[in-house]
Amino acid sequence: MKVGRVAGTVISTINIPLLDEHRLLLCDVEDVNGKPSGYTIAVDVVDAGVGDTVLILDEGSSARQILGLDHGAIRAVVVGIVDQLVVDGEMRQLT
């Protein structure tokens, strides 16, 4: 899993049927110090909002397991909203 920050949302009407029922979040992937290293578009299952620091799962079969699917073209899923990060003994309270 990766830590990231929700930067925005992606709105789409025409998509593969599987994505009809899911909200898409555009997330900056960050390193432990909060420095961005690229982005990903992830399916939201925890009702995260813009600005939230989140836990992003980036692996296909785990993503399908969380969504209860046998198969499907989903890889990145926002699976948690981070409250606190402790890095090298330094604490960052996020909520």
Place this chain on the structure above:
Amino acid sequence: MQLGRVLGSVVATEKAPGLEGIRFLIVQPLDKGSRPEGETLVAADAVSMAGPGELVYFVASREAAEALPERFVPVDHAIVGIVDDVHVEEEE
């Protein structure tokens, strides 16, 4: 999933089994501000509706094959949706 801009299409008559009837489009990957980033690639069109100039999002690797009607086809990128709008909060 990543954002991309469709630049054109690829036509191939002779293809590996399983790829019959699939449209292939040339896609320029974009950063979150919709600026070009990285090299162009060829992606299968899983929505069968994307066309040149359109802003799309695509999946890579194993998930690309999962997006198509027939699974386990030799495809490494697939367009899974057409973007209507991207809302990105302004950077402070």
